[in-house]
Amino acid sequence: MNFKNCFLLMILVIFLSGCWDQKELNEIAVVMGVGIDKVEEGYKITAQVIKPPPKENGATGGSELPTWSVTATGKSVMGTIRNLNELSPRRLYWAHLQIIIFGDAMAREGITPATTWFERDRDSRAGALITVTPGTAEDLLNSKIELGGVPAKSMADLIDGSEMRGINALDVQLRDLMSILSTPGIELTLDVIRPKEIRGQVETFEVDGVAVFDQGKLQGYIYGPETTGTQIMNSELNYTIIEGKCPKGGQDEVFAFQITDFRSNVKPKLKGNTITMKVDVTLEGNLLDQTCSIDLLQREQTNLVEKEISDFITENVEGEFQLAKEMNSDIYGIGREIRRYYPEHWAKISGSSTYLDEVKFDVNVDAEVRRSGLIIDTTQEKAKEGND
Numbered sequence: 001m002n003f004k005n006c007f008l009l010m011i012l013v014i015f016l017s018g019c020w021d022q023k024e025l026n027e028i029a030v031v032m033g034v035g036i037d038k039v040e041e042g043y044k045i046t047a048q049v050i051k052p053p054p055k056e057n058g059a060t061g062g063s064e065l066p067t068w069s070v071t072a073t074g075k076s077v078m079g080t081i082r083n084l085n086e087l088s089p090r091r092l093y094w095a096h097l098q099i100i101i102f103g104d105a106m107a108r109e110g111i112t113p114a115t116t117w118f119e120r121d122r123d124s125r126a127g128a129l130i131t132v133t134p135g136t137a138e139d140l141l142n143s144k145i146e147l148g149g150v151p152a153k154s155m156a157d158l159i160d161g162s163e164m165r166g167i168n169a170l171d172v173q174l175r176d177l178m179s180i181l182s183t184p185g186i187e188l189t190l191d192v193i194r195p196k197e198i199r200g201q202v203e204t205f206e207v208d209g210v211a212v213f214d215q216g217k218l219q220g221y222i223y224g225p226e227t228t229g230t231q232i233m234n235s236e237l238n239y240t241i242i243e244g245k246c247p248k249g250g251q252d253e254v255f256a257f258q259i260t261d262f263r264s265n266v267k268p269k270l271k272g273n274t275i276t277m278k279v280d281v282t283l284e285g286n287l288l289d290q291t292c293s294i295d296l297l298q299r300e301q302t303n304l305v306e307k308e309i310s311d312f313i314t315e316n317v318e319g320e321f322q323l324a325k326e327m328n329s330d331i332y333g334i335g336r337e338i339r340r341y342y343p344e345h346w347a348k349i350s351g352s353s354t355y356l357d358e359v360k361f362d363v364n365v366d367a368e369v370r371r372s373g374l375i376i377d378t379t380q381e382k383a384k385e386g387n388d
Contacts, residue, residue, distance in 0.1 A: 067150050115177065233317065261284050
């Protein structure tokens with residue numbers, strides 16, 4: 001009998017223990033995005049939470065944002081979070097956090113101390129995206145946009161869906177940031193996000209550029225096609241659109257090529273103090289657009305298109321490296337690779353970033369045009385043949 005009672009008690013304990021940490025929705029405020037700015041007091045943190053719908057009809061008004069933002073300051077992130085909870089009628093709940101945004105001044109001061117609380121808190125989400133904005137994070141989160149009711153979620157979706165949109169984004173999450181900042185020989189790069197004005201007012205957001213760090217502190221920004229360099233080195237360039245000049249075409253005649261499969265292999269070679277980064281790239285994709293009237297699928301023209309793509313890859317790998325080197329930042333993780341393959345040499349050079357001056361690149365690209373969309377001959381080509 002005693003055995004049966006003990007067994008029954010154990011079963012009951014198992015079922016009863018499942019609700020010890022339950023959180024009622026009417027008692028919490030679900031945080032979707034957080035912005036961290038630098039102020040004299042220390043930190044200014046803005047939390048954007050989902051606003052509960054009115055009880056009457058279960059939906060917010062058409063002109064009213066379905067979110068509420070609350071801002072507080074403090075000497076530490078934990079202290080500021082506590083101050084936020086003093087202002088919020090409901091306890092802030094961080095398990096659904098989508099994005100963490102650092103303002104420019106905060107990023108230049110150093111983001112490492114500001115991430116400690118998010119790393120330790122049990123409700124924090126390791127998959128939250130980390131970004132930088134050239135202005136203040138508070139202003140960015142408080143921007144009202146036309147498409148997408150929750151600004152923080154809209155920014156996260158823009159970055160999460162970057163690959164299928166054919167736009168460049170690094171998609172750095174909190175777990176990635178912790179790994180990079182704790183790994184010798186590589187510096188952090190983050191996506192840059194900013195409000196975008198259309199018709200004279202902010203209506204949406206755009207992901208534009210790469211924020212370059214050195215020892216956790218923002219050094220500057222890189223814009224333009226060179227921002228693909230980091231993705232090339234990390235083999236993350238799928239679905240990117242490459243625009244190049246049409247062979248034998250005019251100055252303004254271009255083609256658009258979308259990468260569908262991309263692989264890169266990076267390995268350092270050390271000779272004396274010279275570090276040669278051997279980068280082997282294999283890619284294929286589809287020719288989806290052109291403004292020139294020649295047949296780019298003829299073998300001679302296709303070879304020239306593939307060479308143009310290869311030149312794009314090589315120029316951007318070397319171009320982004322040079323821009324980052326001016327900021328003393330090893331964004332490609334060259335030091336990490338030297339530490340891996342040549343640990344004795346790394347022990348000699350790891351004291352500074354001067355080893356970047358000894359780096360050369362040997363980039364080999366095997367590019368292949370596989371398809372041309374749904375047609376073979378474009379209307380431009382047929383029209384030209386008819387006129388001839």
